[in-house]
Amino acid sequence: MTDAIASFGAGRRPVSIHTDDAAKARLKGRYRAETWFKWLGAAAVALAGLFLVLLLSTIVTQAIPALRQNYLTLPIDLSAAKVDAAKLDAVNYDAIAQEALTAKFPDVTSRQDKRLLRGLISTGTGVFLRKDIAADPGMLGGTVDYAVPLDDFADLYLKGLLADVGSDEAISTSVTPSQSSGDIDLTFGDDAMLALARGHGATEGENGMLTLTSGASSLLVAFNGGTVKLTALSPGANGTAVAKGTVIEALDSTAPAASGQAFLRVIDTPEASRKISDKVIVWLDTLKSAGLIESRFNSIFFFTGASREPELAGIWGAVVGSFLTMIVTLAIAFPIGVSAAIYLEEFAPKNRLTTIIEVNINNLAAVPSIVFGLLGLAVFLNFFGLPRSAPVVGGMVLALMTLPIIIIASRASLRAVPPSIREAALGIGASKVQTVFHHVLPLAMPGIMTGTILGMAHALGETAPLLMIGMVAFIVDIPGGFTDPATILPVQIFMWADFPEAGFQQKTSAAILILLVFLVIMNAIAVILRRRFERRW
């Protein structure tokens, strides 16, 4: 066509509107828009992926520390003088363990410090000790080395989660103490310490005086077998620096430490903004350097019930509760859901009633889950008087919630079975019921199972309706039956997320990780079922 037009103009080829410069620019613009649009789409997908990575990495990095727990090995005196073998239940095991710990630090004398020191080991120590003695009476009669779990703050510090601690650095000058305990003066050979203190947030006072308040980093000087915490520094005579300090661990002697013999440790997080004091840090480091602390697999977390103490809190009670609840849900939702699907797909006449049922099921699938909780509260608890917090009620509520999902999936699966199967069965004289139950249902079963598992996975992660029926109660015991008070994994996560103790943040993440592992397993089974047994007709 261009040629035809061109032939009209004598000699000179007019430029077509499709190839002139404006058109080229337009085309360029269109292609640019195209690229933009494409990249926008890719960015949307990437963003979704980024969110997922962010979410999972946050959870996993937080969860990993909770998988291990630090134990302190103490020589515990179980001789007859302390433990009466006839009255094992009457013994205060906590006190025995605490005595063993205080014996490690003979120079801790004040009441306050002693209490702080006793707080290093978990309050559950006595219970563990009693249980282990009951299991192995051979421990009695002498002193045994026994590993006790550390308190959550101590544990978190050792995992490096509570304070930023620098490494020990040798001080390249001499350090002379005035005394070996109490509030002492330290004289440093040069004034390098002054600049260092300034750099760590010391408050400037008169005459070049520097005060290290609790809002500044902690500067600890270790020498002569002891540790001194610096509280203030000032310039001394002849370019030296004089520091005031509190002895945390008594020095062996008041001899001056030569250059390189004293070590400086900086705790960057100010004492005021962390939940562990300098003293406790020094004690823990001493215990650690003595090789008494070891990190073990956190069996407490995996195999015990809930607790208010982070280091004693376990997930097993919630796992059992979830399991019991899921059994009830499955036992109710699967038969009813599949039966309803069979009726609606295979038997139901097309009339107003079945239309209502269908619309109803679709609407139920979109009802907010919390409304099911209200239903459970009003009907199961208040009308029928079923027990609160029980897996049986939780299972029933979740079953009602999962029912529409199972029905919709089962119907899709039944519909996928070709009519020829039904016609063949009917043709050789099977009744309608026999056709469905002997031929259609078995063929649809993989799809139904897949839908059911996905529905159960959905139910496993559901929280809101169970809050309504009291599964949020604080339950220490591991539930033994369907009517025992219980809690379930997602609710446990919700409760732990609310606890203020720092240790619970890791526990929550670890519990989430366990929940996600269960969900992944269920989804993997669904995928395998689909791959293995799905048949294309």
Place this chain on the structure above:
Amino acid sequence: MVGYLVVLLLVLAAAAYWIGRTRAIASVNGDVARLHSLPGQHGMFLALFAAGPALLAIVLWSMVTPGIESSIIADRFSAELSGMGVPQVEAFIRDARAMAFGGLVGFADPTKEAAAAVYKSIHTTSAWIIWAVALLLSASGFYWAYSRIAQAYRARHVVERVLRAFLITCSAVAILTTIGIVLSLIFESLRFFQQVPLYKFLFGTHWSPQSAFTGAGAEAGAVNQDIFGMVPLFAGTLLITFIAMLVAAPIGLMAAIYLSDYASKSVRAVAKPVLEILAGIPTVVYGFFAALTVAPYFRSMGESLGLNVASESALAAGVVMGIMIIPFVSSLSDDVINAVPQSLRDGSAGLGATKSETIRKVILPAALPGIVSAMLLAVSRAIGETMIVVMAAGLAANLTANPLEAVTTVTVQIVTLLVGDQEFDSAKTLAAFALGLVLFCITLTLNIVALRVVQKYREQYD
């Protein structure tokens, strides 16, 4: 004890199946072809009648007895319980039950121990009654059905009719659930509206039910009607939903477009599971993420910009909720976009349009009703979402449009009102049901509108 009865009945049913089968075969002297129904069907018939009615009776019994037992206890101990409020009476009965059958007991006193003893004896009596009734039903059912088995007896029809009735009952459960939801919400809400007028609930702008009982002396227990105004909750819900949709709608839609029209097979193989995983993560996990990571991040970012961001800002809850809804939007949009016939794409490409022009000028307009409906469903989902807002949004009802402040939502208030110790008669707890009713109505309306939009405006291309 009743558990044994159920097991016994199941054993009886198995025995009855075998007996029925044998009898059917014996009735034609082994010539099975002469039977109207298969031997197995005769067996089923006998088993159904031997165990079915008895099992039904047990189900009924277990639903009814707890209520009857409680009312008998309340009746017997009416003298001791007089003057107690409903929750105390409930706690008394609960403790008595726990003492009788094991469980967590609040605290024990002699009256409760007496009540527990009575409870135990009543329960034993009622268990004996159900044993007797069940065995009687089982025996008579067995006798009746056994006498019917004969060569010409149409056992198959009976069995299939019973089965069909069972299937119908199962489909009716869905309707019963809806009826249960509606009735329970409406009844409790009506009790609430007797104490607080409807217009004050719907249009009041002050919400603080934690201080429900302000009266003292003669007015003690009177309900302050002015603190049940749900407007701030509704505004908070809409604010968070709006932020969520701001995140989810563009990302979800663009992701769906990219995956259906641009992505190569390998990209799709990665991206689809990513979205599915995002959809499968429980909401409580998103809530934890919002409260512990996103909210502090927004807060510190706001601080560095000189803005004052609340630690439970609507922004954090909204954004995380948006992330949660992305896969929902994208999978619904994906279905809609894929439903646009290929001929439209081919036609557009034939006219020289680029891919993006085809999508923007042809496919999106054609899919618009479906996309609108998907967005409405997503909004309904966001309004009903609970855990994210419970963990990351505030508790105090602020009437504000500032996304940096803390707002509360309808679902958060339902949870806070109903979790923990509760007296079931107070306006406070009943308010939760009124909120639930509002929530149910809003989401139902959105779903119906979404359905209607598709039905009404969808273009039929084929």
